[in-house]
Amino acid sequence: MIYKDTLDFLKIDSSFKINDFKIVNKNKIYKNKFVRDFLKKNSIFLGKLRSKIIKEPLGIVKLIENLNLKEQKRLDMPKNLHKKLTNQLSQASIEINDIIYKS
Secondary structure: OHHHHHHHHOOOOOOOOOOOOOOOOOOEEEOOHHHHHHHHHHHHHHHHHHHHHOOOOOOHHHHHHHHOEEEOOOOOOOHHHHHHHHHHHHHHHHHHHHHHHHO
8 A cells, every 4th residue: 555655656657566675674672771882882992992903894893783683573553643644744745745836
């Protein structure tokens, strides 16, 4: 439904199909907030320290960061919130169309 609506909005033939949608931004949470905060706060320092020993990045900070993440199933949006957003965005879409086509 949303895919077809998007194609219609972009004026793309709705018979255009994509067989496999790649998930780009998975719903992830940190296993340990302390590790996340430590890496965020000290990643530049750790990079400078590493560069004094070895020139090329080793990817250790990235590895630790990835090990500290876990995927979580994304909850469905509550129906009342979905309805509210749909109404607000529909109105915004009408206003944008008015601006575009009055120019």
